[in-house]
Amino acid sequence: MATFLARRFLWFIPVLLVVALITFVLMKAAPGGPWDRDPEAKQVDPRTQELLARQYGLDKPAWRQFIGYLIGDVDKEGQFVCGAVCGNLGPSYRQRGKTVQQILFQPPPEKSFFDSKFGHTLRLAVLALAFALVVGIPAGVFSALRQNSWIDYALTLITNIGIAVPSFVVAFFSILIFAVGLKLMPVVQKSWAGITPFIIPAIVFGFGTMAQTARLMRSTMLDVMRQDYVRTARAKGLLEQAVIWKHMLRNALIPVITTLGPAVAGLLTGSIVIENIFGVPGVGRDFIQSIGNRDYSMIMGTTLFYVVLILLGNLSVDILYGVVDPRIRVE
Amino acid sequence: MSRRNFVAISGVVIAASMLLAACAQPAAPVQPQVIRETVEVVKEKVVEVEKTVVVEATPIPSEKPKVLRINLGTYPDVIDPQKSSFVNEIAHLKLIYEGLTKLNEKLETVPGAAEKWEYNADATELTFTLRKGLKYSDGTPLNAKRFEYSIIRNINPATAGEYASITNEIAGAPEWQGAETDEDKKKFEEQVRQSVQALDASGQPCKDYEQEDCLTLKLKLSKPAPYFHTVMSLWVTYPAKQENIEEGGENWWNSSKFHIGNGPFILKSLEPFVKGVFVPNPNYWGDVPKVNIEYQYITDSNVAFQAYKNDEFDIIGLAAEDYQAVMADAELSKQATIYPGSCTLALQFRNFKEPFTDPKVRAAFSYALDRERWVKDVLQGLGSPALTWIPPGFPGYKEGETRFAYDAEKAKQLIAESSYGSVANLPTIVLTFGDTPRNRVRYEWLGARFKEIFGDDLKLELKPVEPTAFTAKQKDRESDLQMFIGGWCADYPDPQNWLSVYFEGSTTFANRIGFKDEAFDKLIAQADVELDPAKRAELYQTAQDRLVDANPVAFFWHNVNAYLVKPWVKGIVTTSQDADWPGSTVPATIDIDTSMLPN
Numbered sequence: 057m058a059t060f061l062a063r064r065f066l067w068f069i070p071v072l073l074v075v076a077l078i079t080f081v082l083m084k085a086a087p088g089g090p091w092d093r094d095p096e097a098k099q100v101d102p103r104t105q106e107l108l109a110r111q112y113g114l115d116k117p118a119w120r121q122f123i124g125y126l127i128g129d130v131d132k133e134g135q136f137v138c139g140a141v142c143g144n145l146g147p148s149y150r151q152r153g154k155t156v157q158q159i160l161f162q163p164p165p166e167k168s169f170f171d172s173k174f175g176h177t178l179r180l181a182v183l184a185l186a187f188a189l190v191v192g193i194p195a196g197v198f199s200a201l202r203q204n205s206w207i208d209y210a211l212t213l214i215t216n217i218g219i220a221v222p223s224f225v226v227a228f229f230s231i232l233i234f235a236v237g238l239k240l241m242p243v244v245q246k247s248w249a250g251i252t253p254f255i256i257p258a259i260v261f262g263f264g265t266m267a268q269t270a271r272l273m274r275s276t277m278l279d280v281m282r283q284d285y286v287r288t289a290r291a292k293g294l295l296e297q298a299v300i301w302k303h304m305l306r307n308a309l310i311p312v313i314t315t316l317g318p319a320v321a322g323l324l325t326g327s328i329v330i331e332n333i334f335g336v337p338g339v340g341r342d343f344i345q346s347i348g349n350r351d352y353s354m355i356m357g358t359t360l361f362y363v364v365l366i367l368l369g370n371l372s373v374d375i376l377y378g379v380v381d382p383r384i385r386v387e
Numbered sequence: 388m389s390r391r392n393f394v395a396i397s398g399v400v401i402a403a404s405m406l407l408a409a410c411a412q413p414a415a416p417v418q419p420q421v422i423r424e425t426v427e428v429v430k431e432k433v434v435e436v437e438k439t440v441v442v443e444a445t446p447i448p449s450e451k452p453k454v455l456r457i458n459l460g461t462y463p464d465v466i467d468p469q470k471s472s473f474v475n476e477i478a479h480l481k482l483i484y485e486g487l488t489k490l491n492e493k494l495e496t497v498p499g500a501a502e503k504w505e506y507n508a509d510a511t512e513l514t515f516t517l518r519k520g521l522k523y524s525d526g527t528p529l530n531a532k533r534f535e536y537s538i539i540r541n542i543n544p545a546t547a548g549e550y551a552s553i554t555n556e557i558a559g560a561p562e563w564q565g566a567e568t569d570e571d572k573k574k575f576e577e578q579v580r581q582s583v584q585a586l587d588a589s590g591q592p593c594k595d596y597e598q599e600d601c602l603t604l605k606l607k608l609s610k611p612a613p614y615f616h617t618v619m620s621l622w623v624t625y626p627a628k629q630e631n632i633e634e635g636g637e638n639w640w641n642s643s644k645f646h647i648g649n650g651p652f653i654l655k656s657l658e659p660f661v662k663g664v665f666v667p668n669p670n671y672w673g674d675v676p677k678v679n680i681e682y683q684y685i686t687d688s689n690v691a692f693q694a695y696k697n698d699e700f701d702i703i704g705l706a707a708e709d710y711q712a713v714m715a716d717a718e719l720s721k722q723a724t725i726y727p728g729s730c731t732l733a734l735q736f737r738n739f740k741e742p743f744t745d746p747k748v749r750a751a752f753s754y755a756l757d758r759e760r761w762v763k764d765v766l767q768g769l770g771s772p773a774l775t776w777i778p779p780g781f782p783g784y785k786e787g788e789t790r791f792a793y794d795a796e797k798a799k800q801l802i803a804e805s806s807y808g809s810v811a812n813l814p815t816i817v818l819t820f821g822d823t824p825r826n827r828v829r830y831e832w833l834g835a836r837f838k839e840i841f842g843d844d845l846k847l848e849l850k851p852v853e854p855t856a857f858t859a860k861q862k863d864r865e866s867d868l869q870m871f872i873g874g875w876c877a878d879y880p881d882p883q884n885w886l887s888v889y890f891e892g893s894t895t896f897a898n899r900i901g902f903k904d905e906a907f908d909k910l911i912a913q914a915d916v917e918l919d920p921a922k923r924a925e926l927y928q929t930a931q932d933r934l935v936d937a938n939p940v941a942f943f944w945h946n947v948n949a950y951l952v953k954p955w956v957k958g959i960v961t962t963s964q965d966a967d968w969p970g971s972t973v974p975a976t977i978d979i980d981t982s983m984l985p986n
Contacts, residue, residue: 071576071763086853086855086856087852087853087856087860088855088856088858088859089857089859091549092855092858092859092862093855093858099551100549100553100860100896101470101549101552102551102895103561103565104547104549104550104551104552104564105563107547107551107564108547108549110414111547127586148524150464151464151465152464152465152467152470152637153465153467153585153636153637153638153639153640153641154637154638154641158638158893164658164659165642173660181930214619227797228690231690231693235693235697236693236696236697240701242694242697243690243693243694244458244683244685244690244698244700245661245662246661246662246683247662249660284747331904332686332687333687335660335661335684335685335687335690337659337660338662339481341660342688348854348855349855350855
């Protein structure tokens with residue numbers, strides 16, 4: 057296990073390097089720079105742009121900027137400043153005075169980590185995932201056990217909506233229904249403290265994942281139900297409960313777990329639409345804006361962080377396999 | 388999609404829309420209540436009559452402060468007076484701080500922290516005298532030394548403020564920013580320190596921030612600049628405290644604790660991306676505002692609109708997409724607040740590129756712009772046609788300009804008269820734009836109109852590019868841009884900011900389109916240093932006339948600011964500079980009629 061983990065972690069390095077290089081090349085190839093603005097906004101004076109470029113080291117050759125970002129470079133005073141390898145994701149060019157890691161992870165004064173931007177995104181994603189699993193798995197199992205019943209049709213209908221309707225439509229409808237119609241919440245939250253304000257955004261956000269989980273669960277359950285070992289279990293007189301929970305569910309869960317890794321990563325990194333509509337102060341909004349803004353270090357830093365999340369997500373799935381099915385337990 | 392899925396989805400959509408329709412019903416009106424009472428009539432006969440009385444809720448005098456809730460849209464990147472440059476950032480700063488001068492509701496420059504100012508004979512020196520006994524919101528004294536610090540901090544290349552160049556008239560400022568060697572840096576820093584000086588009653592440089600008689604601020608300018616007192620109303624001069632900036636580090640502006648200002652409001656709390664709360668500043672020298680202000684930062688205009696209808700906001704921006712729906716609604720249409728903005732947009736030609744090297748081709752495209760229809764069909768009424776540069780509401784605006792007004796026949800005739808002889812002989816013309824859904828509609832309309840007027844022989848190509856890439860192309864004189872829409876928004880209300888800053892032959896803007904007209908340059912050079920206001924205005928007027936004649940760009944439309952404001956918000960006085968929210972230039976007049984508030 058230890059060697060397996062060590063090997064997997066070592067693999068992170070080349071993956072991150074390649075992603076960093078591709079991101080860097082693409083972002084530098086896009087015309088414009090951090091001081092170029094939306095065409096409808098006022099532009100920055102050219103002399104000031106020069107000053108800013110010099111201050112942030114954007115006047116250096118590209119290779120040096122790249123190495124400097126990843127490993128580090130000497131600053132104006134001749135001091136070595138460590139780069140991404142030390143967790144320093146660089147200064148944001150737009151949100152001046154803040155580093156990327158501060159933007160992502162630093163909570164406001166006297167607040168906890170969960171009140172930082174990533175903290176908000178994390179709360180949203182965890183709740184959405186919980187919703188997706190707690191509702192999706194039983195719904196799939198139930199559908200399969202009662203195949204072709206009215207309840208199966210009803211659940212199929214809901215899951216089809218979850219897959220077919222884009223999240224911004226669901227989000228907007230939920231605002232109209234829960235906020236404008238039923239007045240269960242305000243359209244615009246005044247505070248994001250605690251869990252309550254996240255509940256409806258998380259349900260909307262997790263809706264698609266829930267639907268996918270339920271559909272996958274249903275089809276693999278149907279598959280498993282017809283396996284010989286299930287027939288054997290029934291034949292040897294096991295209780296129906298034991299057949300379902302011990303023999304069918306555990307086997308049917310494997311494909312679901314496979315999709316969980318990407319799903320978790322997707323929930324953590326894909327909340328931009330939900331954040332925008334519900335006004336959640338998370339990282340998704342910043343990330344998308346940073347691309348239009350050419351906020352280079354913000355793009356690099358957030359991308360690398362997302363890659364780490366995806367890698368960790370996949371790794372934990374590999375470990376989870378073993379828990380569910382000892383046959384594929386890693387050596 | 389399978390048939391079953393389709394039926395399923397339709398079913399849900401129908402159910403959802405029914406639910407929506409149910410939600411959208413207006414709240415029930417106040418029901419007339421029927422009261423039966425017994426009345427004595429003269430004939431000593433007792434009868435029962437029915438009386439209809441409308442019962443109205445008596446307003447309960449509220450102890451709660453009046454709060455004006457505004458959706459500001461995007462959360463600021465920086466809230467630092469010497470680094471900010473976006474409207475949403477300045478919207479915060481101008482509540483917390485105040486400059487030496489300020490603008491009034493007519494966009495005239497009036498005393499702010501300074502009670503008066505004076506130029507020397509040739510307008511190369513400007514002396515401000517501060518009001519006596521000025522205080523910050525925390526009660527500490529505010530003297531001229533504070534402004535000296537702010538103005539120098541704005542110039543200092545180490546600050547690298549995005550609007551630093553706006554004070555470049557101060558002697559030594561551009562040199563300090565451009566200095567390469569340490570020696571030059573020191574030399575020009577010293578010059579700037581000599582050019583910006585806080586003086587006490589005896590005319591000696593002030594010692595510290597506590598000195599009470601330090602009320603004079605003297606500025607030395609590198610050229611005559613009789614408009615410079617207006618520049619001193621801008622946010623770059625706002626006196627944030629040095630000790631707070633130093634204690635808070637580069638990130639000081641993130642905390643309301645360090646934003647101690649001299650403006651009409653105090654920043655009470657700032658929760659990034661969620662909420663900013665402002666309360667009136669009792670230590671403000673002028674009229675103390677009557678309401679608290681709450682900013683929120685919702686970027687999705689649909690959501691903001693729903694929240695407004697749900698009474699969660701008092702003021703929101705009115706998106707062009709919602710304009711028709713609002714105008715069709717009896718209630719909402721009364722709440723629409725629309726007034727001229729501070730920008731002019733123009734169809735710009737690279738005058739040094741074929742075929743726009745020929746003035747007749749430029750003129751033809753100017754005549755071909757049906758500005759009225761553009762405003763009506765494309766902008767949905769949110770704009771006004773422009774035939775001149777300085778927009779309405781700003782000093783220097785010329786009413787009744789008619790040159791280059793839409794005339795399709797003349798447009799065709801001019802192409803025939805041009806060096807190309809006919810439309811078919813024109814080279815391919817590329818119209819480049821920032822690729823957004825809104826722009827696609829706009830530019831397709833424009834391209835179709837040009838084809839309609841000039842015929843199918845016109846080789847016109849629409850070229851959408853990613854918005855930031857479009858900005859980069861605009862800046863680069865060598866880029867492939869040929870024809871595009873670009874404009875200018877006022878920094879401060881003075882013709883100098885429109886004519887000299889944008890069209891003077893050596894400026895970056897004029898250079899990018901390739902405009903240089905000696906007669907025009909001469910006129911504005913004269914106007915810039917003219918001390919007599921009437922004569923100065925006249926010179927600028929002549930210069931603008933000359934500019935319209937030269938037609939380096941085709942003036943297209945002036946923007947408007949459009950908002951929805953709840954009926955209980957009273958006393959809003961708008962100016963063209965209020966691009967953040969209506970009434971932001973003179974917030975002290977705003978009040979809320981609590982008797983009208985919904986329960």
